[in-house]
Amino acid sequence: xxxxxxxxxxxxxxxxxxxxxxxxxxxxxxxxxxxxxxxxxxxxxxxxxxxxxxxxxxxxxxxxxxxxxxxxxxxxxxxxxxxxxxxxxxxxxxxxxxxxxxxxxxxxxxxxxxxxxxxxxxxxxxxxxxxxxxxxxxxxxxxxxxxxxx
Amino acid sequence: xxxxxxxxxxxxxxxxxxxxxxxxxxxxxxxxxxxxxxxxxxxxxxxxxxxxxxxxxxxxxxxxxxxxxxxxxxxxxxxxxxxxxxxxxxxxxxxxxxxxxxxxxxxxxxxxxxxxxxxxxxxxxxxxxxxxxxxxxxxxxxxxxxxxxxxxxxxxxxxxxxxxxxxxxxxxxxxxxxxxxxxxxxxxxxxxxxxxxxxxxxxxxxxxxxxxxxxxxxxxxxxxxxxxxxxxxxxxx
Numbered sequence: 485x486x487x488x489x490x491x492x493x494x495x496x497x498x499x500x501x502x503x504x505x506x507x508x509x510x511x512x513x514x515x516x517x518x519x520x521x522x523x524x525x526x527x528x529x530x531x532x533x534x535x536x537x538x539x540x541x542x543x544x545x546x547x548x549x550x551x552x553x554x555x556x557x558x559x560x561x562x563x564x565x566x567x568x569x570x571x572x573x574x575x576x577x578x579x580x581x582x583x584x585x586x587x588x589x590x591x592x593x594x595x596x597x598x599x600x601x602x603x604x605x606x607x608x609x610x611x612x613x614x615x616x617x618x619x620x621x622x623x624x625x626x627x628x629x630x631x632x633x634x
Numbered sequence: 635x636x637x638x639x640x641x642x643x644x645x646x647x648x649x650x651x652x653x654x655x656x657x658x659x660x661x662x663x664x665x666x667x668x669x670x671x672x673x674x675x676x677x678x679x680x681x682x683x684x685x686x687x688x689x690x691x692x693x694x695x696x697x698x699x700x701x702x703x704x705x706x707x708x709x710x711x712x713x714x715x716x717x718x719x720x721x722x723x724x725x726x727x728x729x730x731x732x733x734x735x736x737x738x739x740x741x742x743x744x745x746x747x748x749x750x751x752x753x754x755x756x757x758x759x760x761x762x763x764x765x766x767x768x769x770x771x772x773x774x775x776x777x778x779x780x781x782x783x784x785x786x787x788x789x790x791x792x793x794x795x796x797x798x799x800x801x802x803x804x805x806x807x808x809x810x811x812x813x814x815x816x817x818x819x820x821x822x823x824x825x826x827x828x829x830x831x832x833x834x835x836x837x838x839x840x841x842x843x844x845x846x847x848x849x850x851x852x853x854x855x856x857x858x859x860x861x862x863x864x865x866x867x868x869x870x871x
């Protein structure tokens with residue numbers, strides 16, 4: 485039988501769960517969930533930042549990309565405007581990878597000052613624009629992968 | 635306890651067939667129209683068109699979970715089993731679209747971000763949202779007593795719906811791989827038009843699905859009551 489008592493009991497239980505869940509999300513997670521470090525934050529760690537699995541995020545420093553098509557060897561710098569970290573990665577980056585593009589890389593930062601990356605991810609903007617007149621998206625794709633060394 | 639007679643509320647109002655046809659035809663129109671009229675995006679080319687399914691699927695899933703929240707609260711307040719059935723129907727449809735959101739997002743993420751999945755806050759909270767409602771549906775099938783089932787699932791449904799604003803705000807609160815919400819001004823008008831058309835189409839489909847599911851749920855419940863009553867020696871109506 486449903487009495488007033490059990491009904492209020494259920495509602496109280498729900499209330500407690502809601503508060504607990506909210507507290508967990510706002511209080512507990514907010515300070516702990518850092519998906520990636522910026523170059524500035526990584527450099528500030530000094531030796532503490534070495535050889536730990538982590539993600540580094542920022543923008544590809546324009547002009548820093550060196551791509552060796554034969555060896556599938558990619559080097560570039562990630563910058564946040566203040567600090568920058570050199571990243572070394574094997575394998576082709578995602579199609580949208582290019583100068584100035586937002587990226588998140590996974591890997592380890594070494595004492596040699598190079599971030600050895602196992603995965604390069606593109607973080608794109610929230611804007612979607614049709615190309616201007618005369619521009620073709622297919623051409624833009626190709627230009628993304630041009631190696632600046634040549 | 636519910637009065638156990640199956641016809642306590644009379645038969646449910648059937649979802650009109652024209653609404654189903656309208657939803658289906660409008661959906662086909664919105665998809666075709668938006669795909670045909672959209673030029674390739676300057677950055678990601680034709681991959682932009684995933685916006686016409688991934689984003690509407692996410693929004694209607696959020697909306698369906700909102701219905702779960704309201705119906706669950708109403709059930710706890712008024713003990714009306716119809717509210718429980720509406721919550722269950724919405725949870726089912728919401729889970730479908732939440733699952734679609736995840737899959738379509740993965741299909742979008744692989745060619746643009748370079749990965750199918752990453753444990754950033756947006757993706758993780760969306761997966762948690764999905765799992766809560768899968769748990770909600772599983773819970774319902776485990777609890778025999780309809781009234782207790784209603785109370786327990788209402789608690790889970792409310793808790794799950796609270797995750798919706800967290801999913802929504804996750805890209806603002808935490809650093810994520812997922813970009814933040816697009817601003818209408820950040821979209822070319824042709825993309826915005828396609829998106830809004832498809833949001834309308836998905837919304838119609840969602841209403842149709844929930845209504846149909848609710849109708850079925852009412853008959854299921856009537857059968858459940860009838861079986862219970864038969865086991866206890868029949869009705870004295």
